[in-house]
Amino acid sequence: MTNTVCTVDLSERVQKQVSAERFAHILRVADLAAEIARVNGLDEERTYLAAILHDAARDFSAEQLIALTPPENQVEKAHPLALHGRASRVVAQSWGVEDLEVLEAIEGHVYGVTPEHPIGMAVYVADVSEPGRGVNAEIRELALRGKLLEAYQQAVVSKVTYLQSKGITPHPRTMKAYQKLTASKRTMVGSGSRNSARK
Ligand SMILES: [Fe+2]
Structure with missing residues (x-):
């Protein structure tokens, strides 16, 4: 659906409630997410809007976050900051x-979205790979080559692998995304040619 709100106005509202460094990150994520959207045939405007808003509550205190979005499970109780999505x-x-896909992309940028949410995947990938982070350049390059699903798979799989290596239980939504992605990856490999699988 069409947004009835102005992206510029919303951007200014976000700027007022985050630090200057955070807002610079948000702008880099938004620019990258829009470029990823363009290359992958998604709606650039809605993707940009989701990215502008993704960290709107990132600088809230733990108390503010808990008051706004009470924890729903042990992972969220243990990490209130992660409620910011x-x-x-x-x-x-x-x-x-009111755009549901935009709202789901904002929420999903912390714990991940399932592959049925391409705008959410674009925002997630842009967030973890924007140039200011200094990491995940290969994930960014994959997405900018039109391989958003592969980039997102790589981002989620590496996150789950990292958490598990540290003995940290991933959030149930991250595991749901991970399971869907690894299942689709197996299907992709299984249906591809042997030669392409070896490359
Ligand atoms: Fe965030």
Whole structure:
């Protein structure tokens, strides 16, 4: 659906409630997410909007986050800061954003989205690979070559592998995304030619 709210106005509202460094990160994520959207045939405007709003609540205190979005499980209780995806969605809704896919992309940028949410995948990939982070350049390059699903798979798989190597339980939504992605990866490899699988 068409957004009835102005992206520039929303960007200014976000800028007022995050640090200058955070806002610079947000702008880099938004620019990269829009470029990823363009290359992968997604709606650039809606992807940019989701990215502008993705960290709207990132600088809230733990108490503010818990008040806005009470933890729903042990992972969220243990890491209140990670509630900021859900909290940013609530903030965006309070500012008049109604586009469900945009809202799900905002919420999903912390714990991941399932592959049925391409705007969410674009924002997630842009967030973990924007140039200011200094990591995940290969994930960014994959997405900018039109291989968003592969880039997202790589981002989620490496996150789950890292958490598990540290003995940290991934969030249930991250595991749901991981399981869907690894299942589709097996299908892709299984249906591809032997030669392409070896490359
Ligand atoms: Fe974030």
